[in-house]
Amino acid sequence: MLIRTLSIVCLTLLYHGAFSKLAWSKANYLAGPVEAELVEVLDGDTIRVRAKIWLHQSISILVRLNGIDAPELRRPKCAAEKELAIQSRQYLASLLSDQSLQLTSIQGGKYFGRVVAIVQTDQSENLSQDMLRSGLARLYKKGKRKSWCKPV
Template sequence: MDRRYIFLFMIYRLIPFLAAALPVLLAAASSHASESGRKIDIAGPVTAEVIRVIDGDTILVAAKPWPQQTMEVYVRLRGIDAPELKSACSATRDAGRQAREALNSLTVGQGPIQLTHISGDKYFGRVVADMHLSDGRNPAQEMLSAGYVTPYDGGGKPKTCSNGW
């Protein structure tokens, strides 16, 4: 028998199987696509060590999500917004430095921290989370109470120098 005929015969025999498998494959693909657009939250807690404070609302941590595994990740503290360190406004830059120093003072020497309510951020490679120090304090709330930061819900931010910073 000619090779072309053998190949066509094999394809002909596979058609019923392919026709039966196609709906299953399409359903699986659409299910995966809908899951990829869904926001995923991790309740935590995830234990971490603060590596350094980036600014008044972001830290770099060494997180330990499971035994014998450590990963470095930038964490935006949920619910607050600090003045920008790279602002065109000198008062905002000064306030940003004060906020960074205040967060640094809260976290230095605190030992392990706990991250909870962890979710993805709008910037790749960073997460948003609630953070609790080893003594139970929430640095975001401490920063808000002291006036270093403002409440933030993920919306737009004012870009003026007249907001007190």
């Protein structure tokens, strides 16, 4: 009797565990669009926005632009990377100046408290593409990032 009860409990837990993971993975993506307003440009691939999630409800969240990597401003590995990071942030800020924002294809980020999304403005369907065209960002598809510093 005890073995039967334990078997039922284990099977029930396995069943619910499998389906809760499936539900979580679907809940980890939001097609959007979600309206947002710019709070700050952190660097060439990350912004802080106030996303309007419900009537008179909004949250402040970091958004990484989907599919790109820009030079690091906070921990540059060389002087050249820092200079490129400053240019990249300034260029992204110019693209966002006085623009309405919409977030689409929103996914949970690698780091808690941040999302990855396609960011659109009145002037652009995809800011990531604009940053790539500028040369101040690179295509990024997970994994190790390439250095922005020239080899010595």
